[in-house]
Amino acid sequence: MQGKLKVLRNVFIPYKKNKLKLVDIIFNEKIDAINSRYKRGIPWEAISTVEERDEFVKDVRSFYYDSSYELIDCGYQFVMPGSIDPRVHLVVPENNDFDGFKNGSLSAAYGGVTTVIAVPSVTNPGITSSENFNEICKLTQGNSLVDYAFWGGIDGDDFYKNIDMQRKVWDLAQTGVIGFYAYLSNVFESMKRINYDQMRNLGRWIKTTGLPLILHPEDYEMVSQKNYRAKRLKLNDRNTFYKIHDEQAEREAIKNIIAMAHEYNSYVHISNISSLVSLKEISGNKKGNTRISVDTAPHYLHFNRTDIKNAETEVKLKTIPTIKNDYDVEALWNGINNNLINFIASDHFNMNPEKYKNHEDFPGALSGVSGLQTRVSYVISEGFKKGRIDLETAVNLLCTMPATTFRLKQKGLLERGRDADFVLIDLWNKTKFSEKDLMNKYHYSPFDGMEFELRILRTILRGKTIMSSDGNFEADYSYGKLMKQKNRLF
Numbered sequence: 001m002q003g004k005l006k007v008l009r010n011v012f013i014p015y016k017k018n019k020l021k022l023v024d025i026i027f028n029e030k031i032d033a034i035n036s037r038y039k040r041g042i043p044w045e046a047i048s049t050v051e052e053r054d055e056f057v058k059d060v061r062s063f064y065y066d067s068s069y070e071l072i073d074c075g076y077q078f079v080m081p082g083s084i085d086p087r088v089h090l091v092v093p094e095n096n097d098f099d100g101f102k103n104g105s106l107s108a109a110y111g112g113v114t115t116v117i118a119v120p121s122v123t124n125p126g127i128t129s130s131e132n133f134n135e136i137c138k139l140t141q142g143n144s145l146v147d148y149a150f151w152g153g154i155d156g157d158d159f160y161k162n163i164d165m166q167r168k169v170w171d172l173a174q175t176g177v178i179g180f181y182a183y184l185s186n187v188f189e190s191m192k193r194i195n196y197d198q199m200r201n202l203g204r205w206i207k208t209t210g211l212p213l214i215l216h217p218e219d220y221e222m223v224s225q226k227n228y229r230a231k232r233l234k235l236n237d238r239n240t241f242y243k244i245h246d247e248q249a250e251r252e253a254i255k256n257i258i259a260m261a262h263e264y265n266s267y268v269h270i271s272n273i274s275s276l277v278s279l280k281e282i283s284g285n286k287k288g289n290t291r292i293s294v295d296t297a298p299h300y301l302h303f304n305r306t307d308i309k310n311a312e313t314e315v316k317l318k319t320i321p322t323i324k325n326d327y328d329v330e331a332l333w334n335g336i337n338n339n340l341i342n343f344i345a346s347d348h349f350n351m352n353p354e355k356y357k358n359h360e361d362f363p364g365a366l367s368g369v370s371g372l373q374t375r376v377s378y379v380i381s382e383g384f385k386k387g388r389i390d391l392e393t394a395v396n397l398l399c400t401m402p403a404t405t406f407r408l409k410q411k412g413l414l415e416r417g418r419d420a421d422f423v424l425i426d427l428w429n430k431t432k433f434s435e436k437d438l439m440n441k442y443h444y445s446p447f448d449g450m451e452f453e454l455r456i457l458r459t460i461l462r463g464k465t466i467m468s469s470d471g472n473f474e475a476d477y478s479y480g481k482l483m484k485q486k487n488r489l490f
Contacts, residue, residue, distance in 0.1 A: 082114025176484025
């Protein structure tokens with residue numbers, strides 16, 4: 001380990017359920033040791049106020065460190081592993097109308113995120129071949145404050161060309177993509193949908209690589225039929241959009257995804273779960289040897305269509321699958337507690353709202369929610385602090401499960417030998433979030449005005465501070481490192 005060892009002194013870290021441990025963390029680029037300061041786990045309710053915390057730590061002994069260590073006194077705040085956001089839309093190359101890696105990675109750091117996995121549908125060229133992957137890696141180099149990886153993309157149009165698709169998939173697997181991303185309905189023009197037969201072929205081919213196939217669940221035929229009827233009746237309003245993109249289209253796609261996963265024992269990940277009926281479909285089938293993982297996003301956990309009165313807020317929430325009903329929101333939180341949902345992604349896509357988020361033309365607005373900077377704050381505040389989930393679950397959703405699911409072996413846990421990725425959080429403070437505070441290219445968010453019951457103080461990536469709320473840090477966009485995944489083909 002190179003350089004002077006640092007010590008995060010006086011920090012609470014997650015332990016079991018709603019218990020914490022009081023420790024010092026010794027690190028450089030990697031975690032060297034975690035020195036426990038108190039033998040037992042500490043219940044959150046015993047230190048949930050500043051007064052209770054200060055009374056508790058008053059008689060706890062401190063360790064002595066000599067001058068060979070750089071000491072960082074954290075004042076008995078909370079530290080968790082750097083968060084991993086496994087689905088973000090960051091445009092490559094940089095574009096005036098959308099978040100790229102520079103703004104996106106700065107926003108990530110302010111939101112407690114140290115690693116992002118970028119989707120392949122908003123890069124130019126799309127990451128659908130080994131050649132395109134290498135080009136995008138060159139374009140991204142020197143533009144990220146956080147560590148990053150890429151999904152490989154599957155363009156449905158490629159199945160109709162005179163190319164060996166199986167060989168193309170295998171070649172892309174060897175570049176180091178985290179897995180493969182495909183759409184079952186037409187969400188992005190740059191990456192056309194695949195049909196169910198093509199999905200089954202992919203399931204067979206990708207299985208041999210050991211990498212996951214992530215699928216965006218919406219049934220194309222159901223959506224197309226409803227869209228056709230709406231056009232014939234000249235219906236083009238927000239309610240029609242919700243009826244076209246309803247929970248039954250999501251459920252039908254999930255049913256087909258699960259059937260393929262069982263047939264080939266393929267490793268599949270289902271993104272953007274938003275409804276009760278989808279969870280019921282998953283609940284009855286997420287078993288056996290089939291490797292199925294599932295995610296949702298904060299906007300699905302918080303908003304429902306009936307309580308949105310403001311058209312400007314609603315267009316910020318336009319996404320596919322759509323936000324649903326209050327009982328769907330409740331079902332998603334229950335799904336987390338019943339281990340049906342593995343983690344929470346932001347599905348971040350920040351764009352020029354004047355061009356793409358016109359609230360007077362909801363059906364014509366582009367889909368996508370700006371959520372990279374608010375994801376950690378939302379999950380801990382609305383999940384743990386509001387009693388919906390315990391602290392251990394919150395950290396698993398944000399850090400540990402994305403790392404485990406996608407085999408990011410240096411990330412996601414506070415243990416010796418892992419990357420020294422930390423988020424220092426004040427759990428005893430509150431922050432009123434304003435969209436004006438976003439570090440994204442465009443400052444809008446459906447969470448504008450919301451009070452989060454915490455404050456993110458510092459983000460550390462591989463031992464280096466990449467964000468400090470006091471402004472005392474250097475934004476070095478050459479520091480973020482490209483992570484490549486190994487496959488088992490050769």
